[in-house]
Amino acid sequence: xxxxxxxxxxxxxxxxxxxxxxxxxxxxxxxxxxxxxxxxxxxxxxxxxxxxxxxxxxxxxxxxxxxxxxxxxxxxxxxxxxxxxxxxxxxxxxxxxxxxxxxxxxxxxxxxxxxxxxxxxxxxxxxxxxxxxxxxxxxxxxxxxxxxxxxxxxxxxxxxxxxxxxxxxxxxxxxxxxxxxxxxxxxxxxxxxxxxxxxxxxxxxxxxxxxxxxxxxxxxxxxxxxxxxxxxxxxxxxxx
Numbered sequence: 100x101x102x103x104x105x106x107x108x109x110x111x112x113x114x115x116x117x118x119x120x121x122x123x124x125x126x127x128x129x130x131x132x133x134x135x136x137x138x139x140x141x142x143x144x145x146x147x148x149x150x151x152x153x154x155x156x157x158x159x160x161x162x163x164x165x166x167x168x169x170x171x172x173x174x175x176x177x178x179x180x181x182x183x184x185x186x187x188x189x190x191x192x193x194x195x196x197x198x199x200x201x202x203x204x205x206x207x208x209x210x211x212x213x214x215x216x217x218x219x220x221x222x223x224x225x226x227x228x229x230x231x232x233x234x235x236x237x238x239x240x241x242x243x244x245x246x247x248x249x250x251x252x253x254x255x256x257x258x259x260x261x262x263x264x265x266x267x268x269x270x271x272x273x274x275x276x277x278x279x280x281x282x283x284x285x286x287x288x289x290x291x292x293x294x295x296x297x298x299x300x301x302x303x304x305x306x307x308x309x310x311x312x313x314x315x316x317x318x319x320x321x322x323x324x325x326x327x328x329x330x331x332x333x334x335x336x337x338x339x
Contacts, residue, residue, distance in 0.1 A: 149214070152214060158286070162186070164183075164296075166182065167182060168183075169182065173272070176256060178335075179254045181251070187247075204240065207237070270336075271332055275330045277327075278328075284325060306338050313329070314328075
């Protein structure tokens with residue numbers, strides 16, 4: 100099957116049936132347009148998305164997760180996978196009292212309008228061209244907590260042992276999400292779950308046997324800085 104068709108199918112599988120339908124009950128907390136517009140103006144009049152929100156609150160804790168992962172293909176040591184890239188964090192600049200804004204308790208804000216953690220996948224073989232899906236919205240709650248779950252697709256290099264592939268027909272592929280410019284004392288990533296919730300395979304030659312998520316803390320003998328990452332491992336088995 101054509102690669103572009105497989106990639107499209109991978110993205111479509113990220114959206115369960117009915118997930119795009121309107122749900123009036125989810126509108127609780129949105130309030131009137133006038134109140135939301137006034138709130139957004141007040142929040143962002145001096146907001147600088149290039150500055151981290153770690154002022155007096157110290158280290159920024161980021162909860163990271165992958166869900167609804169779709170193995171699009173694995174070939175010649177390259178895995179292509181589509182998934183929800185989940186991130187949650189706190190921004191002290193985006194806190195408000197709902198009673199002052201018509202009981203508005205949340206705002207949906209374009210990801211390009213707010214600061215977000217600069218996670219990058221170390222094993223990615225595609226050039227970095229800025230954050231994908233700039234039109235994706237993040238949900239900002241009145242207590243300053245931010246939820247961002249953009250759908251993404253990546254190609255990652257998966258070095259494997261030829262003997263393991265020949266003997267067991269199995270490969271381990273990893274995706275290491277690392278904060279590019281910050282130490283662990285500045286941005287501290289954590290995993291939400293020890294595996295990936297819901298995994299599919301569109302490649303009839305391979306099935307996903309299991310997944311695993313771990314948080315790593317790295318210390319180098321040369322330097323005092325501590326770096327952290329969250330790593331997801333896909334255990335693949337050849338079936339055809």
